[in-house]
Amino acid sequence: MQFADHNHHSELANDVLICRCLKVRLSTIADAIEVCGLNSIRDIRCATGAGDGCTACHIRIRQLLHQRAVERDAAMLVP
Numbered sequence: 001m002q003f004a005d006h007n008h009h010s011e012l013a014n015d016v017l018i019c020r021c022l023k024v025r026l027s028t029i030a031d032a033i034e035v036c037g038l039n040s041i042r043d044i045r046c047a048t049g050a051g052d053g054c055t056a057c058h059i060r061i062r063q064l065l066h067q068r069a070v071e072r073d074a075a076m077l078v079p
């Protein structure tokens with residue numbers, strides 16, 4: 001996944017834990033979004049299990065989904 005901002009690069013490099021309940025890391029969620037084309041928390045939950053516990057990670061997953069959508073839109077504007 002290509003994230004524009006620096007924090008996401010270091011997060012991805014460190015493969016941070018996004019969902020503590022289900023022990024799901026950023027790389028797994030990034031692949032679900034990028035490779036599998038998932039675009040909702042519900043789909044991410046079904047595919048990875050992330051977000052199936054306390055739901056505290058939903059805001060972070062939502063951010064990742066939003067960021068990817070913004071990047072996708074920006075890429076469409078490039079000739």
Ligand code: FES
Pocket residue numbers: 018019020021022050051052053054055056057058
């Ligand atoms: S941190 Fe993801 S469900 Fe609790």
